[in-house]
Amino acid sequence: xxxxxxxxxxxxxxxxxxxxxxxxxxxxxxxxxxxxxxxxxxxxxxxxxxxxxxxxxxxxxxxxxxxxxxxxxxxxxxxxxxxxxxxxxxxxxxxxxxxxxxxxxxxxxxxxxxxxxxxxxxxxxxxxxxxxxxxxxxxxxxxxxxxxxxxxxxxxxxxxxxxxxxxxxxxxxxxxxxxxxxxxxxxxxxxxxxxxxxxxxxxxxxxxxxxxxxxxxxxxxxxxxxxxxxxxxxxxxxxxxxxxxxxxxxxxxxxxxxxxxxxxxxxxxxxxxxxxxxxxxxxxxxxxxxxxxxxxxxxxxxxxxxxxxxxxxxxxxxxxxxxxxxxxxxxxxxxxxxxxxxxxxxxxxxxxxxxxxxxxxxxxxxxxxxxxxxxxxxxxxxxxxxxxxxxxxxxxxxxxxxxxxxxxxxxxxxxxxxxxxxxxxxxxxxxxxxxxxxxxxxxxxxxxxxxxxxxxxxxxxxxxxxxxxxxxxxxxxxxxxxxxxxxxxxxxxxxxxxxxxxxxxxxxxxxxxxxxxxxxxxxxxxxxxxxxxxxxxxxxxxxxxxxxxx
RNA sequence: GCCCCCGUAGCUCAGUUGGAUAGAGCGGCGGACUUCUAAUCCGUAGGUCACAGGUUCGAAUCCUGUCGGGGGCGCCA
Numbered sequence: 001x002x003x004x005x006x007x008x009x010x011x012x013x014x015x016x017x018x019x020x021x022x023x024x025x026x027x028x029x030x031x032x033x034x035x036x037x038x039x040x041x042x043x044x045x046x047x048x049x050x051x052x053x054x055x056x057x058x059x060x061x062x063x064x065x066x067x068x069x070x071x072x073x074x075x076x077x078x079x080x081x082x083x084x085x086x087x088x089x090x091x092x093x094x095x096x097x098x099x100x101x102x103x104x105x106x107x108x109x110x111x112x113x114x115x116x117x118x119x120x121x122x123x124x125x126x127x128x129x130x131x132x133x134x135x136x137x138x139x140x141x142x143x144x145x146x147x148x149x150x151x152x153x154x155x156x157x158x159x160x161x162x163x164x165x166x167x168x169x170x171x172x173x174x175x176x177x178x179x180x181x182x183x184x185x186x187x188x189x190x191x192x193x194x195x196x197x198x199x200x201x202x203x204x205x206x207x208x209x210x211x212x213x214x215x216x217x218x219x220x221x222x223x224x225x226x227x228x229x230x231x232x233x234x235x236x237x238x239x240x241x242x243x244x245x246x247x248x249x250x251x252x253x254x255x256x257x258x259x260x261x262x263x264x265x266x267x268x269x270x271x272x273x274x275x276x277x278x279x280x281x282x283x284x285x286x287x288x289x290x291x292x293x294x295x296x297x298x299x300x301x302x303x304x305x306x307x308x309x310x311x312x313x314x315x316x317x318x319x320x321x322x323x324x325x326x327x328x329x330x331x332x333x334x335x336x337x338x339x340x341x342x343x344x345x346x347x348x349x350x351x352x353x354x355x356x357x358x359x360x361x362x363x364x365x366x367x368x369x370x371x372x373x374x375x376x377x378x379x380x381x382x383x384x385x386x387x388x389x390x391x392x393x394x395x396x397x398x399x400x401x402x403x404x405x406x407x408x409x410x411x412x413x414x415x416x417x418x419x420x421x422x423x424x425x426x427x428x429x430x431x432x433x434x435x436x437x438x439x440x441x442x443x444x445x446x447x448x449x450x451x452x453x454x455x456x457x458x459x460x461x462x463x464x465x466x467x468x469x470x471x472x473x474x475x476x477x478x479x480x481x482x483x484x485x486x487x488x489x490x491x492x493x494x495x496x497x498x499x500x501x502x503x504x505x506x507x508x509x510x511x512x513x514x515x516x517x518x519x520x521x522x523x524x525x526x527x528x529x530x531x532x533x534x535x536x537x538x539x540x541x542x543x544x545x546x547x548x549x550x
Numbered sequence: 551g552c553c554c555c556c557g558u559a560g561c562u563c564a565g566u567u568g569g570a571u572a573g574a575g576c577g578g579c580g581g582a583c584u585u586c587u588a589a590u591c592c593g594u595a596g597g598u599c600a601c602a603g604g605u606u607c608g609a610a611u612c613c614u615g616u617c618g619g620g621g622g623c624g625c626c627a
Contacts (some may be wrong), residue, residue: 038571047569060607086570087608174627194626280625291553291623298625306627333554334622359555360620400575401563405556406620419589428589431584436586450600494564497574504590513586528586550589 002109004102005474008044009033015070016048019063020055035471039464042083042091043471050088060088082234096462099470100316100523104380104452106473107529111537114476118159118484125321126152127248129237130167133229134178134196137236137382138514140361143407144265145382146398148327149242150489153541158484163321166237167312170226171251172305179222186211186221204228225400236382240391241543253311254303261303261311265296265347268310273345285341288350294338306335317348325487326357327403334383359406361398380411389418392544396423399542400493422497426539427547429500429507433532434548436512448525455523465502465509466527471532472502480541489542497537503531520540540542 012033031048049064056063061084068090078098083091106113109458128148131141152164169175178201181191185205191197208224210216230247237244239296265281268274273284279299283306284294317326324343328336336355343353358513363380385394388411397414400422401407437445448454476495483491512528515521536546 032569034560037573041570045570050569087568134627171626172627278625295625300625302625304625330555330621332622339554357555357621362620397562403565410562418574424589425575428587432587432590434587439586460562490564494574497564501574507586508591511586515586550587 003477011071012046012048015067016052018070019066042093044092045089047089049090052054059542064088064090071249099462099467102456102470102474103526107449111533114480115157117366117481118479121161121322122323124160124323124325125165125316126162126325126338127165127167128327132174133226134171134174136232139363139380139385141381142382142394143361144358145240145242146395147202147489150399150542151487154483154489158480163245165246165248167248169250170484171254175222178225182211182221182225183218194220242374250308253308258465260315261307264311268345285338288344290337292343294495313343314346323352325354328360330357330359333357333462358403359408361407389414392423393418393421395543396421399489402490404435423544426496426500428550429503430535430546431550432507433528439513445529447526448522449529455519457517460520463510465506469502469506471501492538492541500533
């Protein structure tokens, strides 16, 4: 019994197959098995009968009844009762024996319970944040960082091999502008109009030796500035708990003969997707659904940012990553059609390049929305945000809502209500469990967890809060699968909160230490241990700490 | 003008491969601390799921349109 709910689902599927007899399952979606939302809806409910109705030509409730009989036969003593309800749901009520076996499965799974659902596991490259090292990270980058990092963790638990990567632009005109801005500040001048105005540029000017020295080329100044800023960015990411396996330099795409960029270009040319026009070199992205063709090499021969991106995609593929995930800001969405087109032009299956659009974080202070232009230097940095409300609250805030939705971050509210962040409620549940288990003592915990024969007594019946907590814990595999497949870390944030609520209800209703009779105490200790393990795992997926005390 | 995302309780948001009586946190109101952690709990008020049509036995969810908010439409990055 590695996944009790999956086994239950299998029993229902088999029963449905028997009812269906020879007729094909056709294109029906698989039947669902859900936790009952209300007490009278049983412990689990399935809509299988309603899905079978069209095929069998019978009333859903009639089918549900027959389905119930089959399921009852297969489950034996694990099933306490079943009932047909509503338009044709089959509600199942499971026995306490089933719940005890389920707890055994949870404990045996340990930190890996719910892991490995991906079939097959893929080699995935997840590139995110990738903010140019022309400034420090802004608060909004905190959303991308939290999203990508959590997604990487979730995909890994789900059974994929994920490499997280930060692509940084260390070549091209923005970098040159940074260098010119630093030089201007070093000379006591204003940066150029299209340069970087922030106060940090003046700091860079004083930090970099020779910034004012006319014999030192601007490119050298720029490179030094990039190196400093990149280190600051890395420092912020470490503080934020966001890990990158690799930092990838754009410059390397232009290096060597032939450079990766030249090779990608040659490949596209061979495939017949490239042409010359107006002195520039174009990629015929319209072949693959883009609005218009795109320039790869400008009429001066200089490659566009797009050309570098194309070479970068090719490089990812050459490194053996079959799937490329690319969370980007909503302001980039117009860029994605051409990326996808280029990916196809390189001979790839377009479905293997997955751009994920992350909507904006609107910073609000008072009534006005804070403008965030890096060039003008008017922005709230991620470090400032972390100073204000802390890593855990920031990460949870950034992850609690869908990335498809714009997020309003009211700084005044964040400051004043930081302690109201749901993350503390979740962490508190974890701390409580730790406290209970500490009170019980390691030795007692070990024995309670090890010997499930000692969990049941003739008189003991589980409390409904215990059952509900177990159902929540048992749903982790499907929650992880859902979060991974939908690229939706916020599902785990919601799950963590629900788990904490069930834990709090359990804590309220079921005394653990000294519970009578002894088998009840043993069972509850084991349940606490399983819950603590899982809550720590889930918090870990979000990149939030799981404190032993608060 | 064209394209993308969003519109759910006072606020911030879950819930979209169509299912049962739409949920949570915060805020409001009324209660509970000699207790395994009160950063908690209990009770209560609060909804035309933006609007209008359509498909369906069944729609917050799918389709069409309208309104509102955000973003994008460079040989910039």
